[in-house]
Amino acid sequence: MELSKPTQVLDSLATHGDMMSHEHDSAATATGKRAPRYQSHSLDECITNLSTPRGPKPVLKSMVTTACERNCFYCPFRAGRSKMARVTFTPDAMAGAFDTLVRAKKVDGLFLSSGIIKGSVTTQDKLIDTVQIVRRKYNYRGYVHLKVMPGIERDQLAHMMRIADRVSVNLEAPTEQRLAALAPKKEFLTELLQMLRWANEIRAADPHQKWASTVTQFVVGAVGDTDLELLSLSENLYRQLGLARVYYSAFSPVSDTPLENVSAASATRQRRLYQASFLLRDYGWSVEDLGFAGSGFLPENVDPKRAYADAVLRSAPIDLQIADREQLMRVPHIGPKAVERLLKARQQARIVDLTQLRALGISRPDDLAPYVLLDGCRPPQQLALFPGA
Numbered sequence: 001m002e003l004s005k006p007t008q009v010l011d012s013l014a015t016h017g018d019m020m021s022h023e024h025d026s027a028a029t030a031t032g033k034r035a036p037r038y039q040s041h042s043l044d045e046c047i048t049n050l051s052t053p054r055g056p057k058p059v060l061k062s063m064v065t066t067a068c069e070r071n072c073f074y075c076p077f078r079a080g081r082s083k084m085a086r087v088t089f090t091p092d093a094m095a096g097a098f099d100t101l102v103r104a105k106k107v108d109g110l111f112l113s114s115g116i117i118k119g120s121v122t123t124q125d126k127l128i129d130t131v132q133i134v135r136r137k138y139n140y141r142g143y144v145h146l147k148v149m150p151g152i153e154r155d156q157l158a159h160m161m162r163i164a165d166r167v168s169v170n171l172e173a174p175t176e177q178r179l180a181a182l183a184p185k186k187e188f189l190t191e192l193l194q195m196l197r198w199a200n201e202i203r204a205a206d207p208h209q210k211w212a213s214t215v216t217q218f219v220v221g222a223v224g225d226t227d228l229e230l231l232s233l234s235e236n237l238y239r240q241l242g243l244a245r246v247y248y249s250a251f252s253p254v255s256d257t258p259l260e261n262v263s264a265a266s267a268t269r270q271r272r273l274y275q276a277s278f279l280l281r282d283y284g285w286s287v288e289d290l291g292f293a294g295s296g297f298l299p300e301n302v303d304p305k306r307a308y309a310d311a312v313l314r315s316a317p318i319d320l321q322i323a324d325r326e327q328l329m330r331v332p333h334i335g336p337k338a339v340e341r342l343l344k345a346r347q348q349a350r351i352v353d354l355t356q357l358r359a360l361g362i363s364r365p366d367d368l369a370p371y372v373l374l375d376g377c378r379p380p381q382q383l384a385l386f387p388g389a
């Protein structure tokens with residue numbers, strides 16, 4: 001069914017609810033909360049809050065069509081799920097519906113994806129057309145995030161990177177073999193990774209142009225993928241292809257799909273992947289710094305930074321007075337902002353007491369005691385009341 005009026009789109013969104021619960025674009029998804037299943041039924045559930053420096057930003061998440069000719073094994077929209085009602089919106093109708101919500105101050109941002117019908121290039125044009133109408137006819141200058149269909153043309157990608165603020169190319173899996181087990185009609189190197197390479201080249205060819213940032217997403221835990229595989233590729237994506245963010249989506253089985261009997265992946269695993277990914281992206285860590293168990297998985301019972309501190313810093317503590325930026329980033333509870341404050345503060349006065357760190361925004365300075373030196377000496381540690389608890 002193709003809907004061509006904005007009011008029909010709004011009614012349909014309210015009926016279908018969050019079509020894109022499996023797509024991540026918000027800070028909330030980094031907490032390890034599992035995304036809700038595709039079963040909600042209200043317009044509000046199509047609106048997600050992005051966290052921004054100026055507070056939460058409500059963004060409409062929608063699809064141009066929920067029909068698809070591909071058959072990804074994890075996806076509710078895959079071809080052949082005959083009981084599922086499909087809906088398609090024309091670019092005019094989708095743009096008009098979005099404008100209605102912007103004017104009503106319900107949303108300030110659009111995240112648009114789609115199933116694939118008549119090939120990726122044709123489908124991508126519909127997403128591009130929708131945003132062109134939003135930009136030109138409705139003069140909307142705010143946030144737009146567009147999903148890149150697998151295997152589109154380079155010119156389409158460059159165009160999207162001009163009219164959107166963010167584009168996502170979901171790799172889904174960390175290797176060709178894993179992708180073949182998840183989405184046999186997607187081609188890892190030529191249809192997915194190549195899009196990210198092009199995005200990087202497009203940015204590099206004209207660094208003064210304002211280009212959309214690039215992100216990706218993995219489906220975690222459906223086909224034996226390890227944390228080591230996921231994080232090794234994430235590190236390369238950050239370092240070599242300039243990705244702004246990698247999202248990890250814990251697999252959750254969908255009925256009437258080939259993976260319906262595979263167990264859901266753990267939300268804690270998802271959270272640990274985000275924590276490790278931030279260390280790679282923002283703290284200058286490399287995958288070798290992360291403590292994988294022999295099987296290639298992060299321990300789930302401890303966050304990766306604390307695991308490193310317990311394994312390494314207890315016997316080789318960091319001197320807060322002389323350590324460089326990179327070494328300071330290894331200490332639990334010290335992030336990039338606290339490091340900058342600490343570097344400034346120690347130029348003015350020696351750090352001789354952990355309580356001085358409270359003024360630098362480090363909320364539990366006593367927790368640092370096992371991992372640091374003050375003026376070359378270990379600070380006193382509080383004895384645990386219940387050892388081993």
Ligand code: SF4
Pocket residue numbers: 068069070071072075076077078079114115116183
């Ligand atoms: S191409 Fe996208 S919408 Fe289609 S089955 Fe795969 S993940 Fe689902």
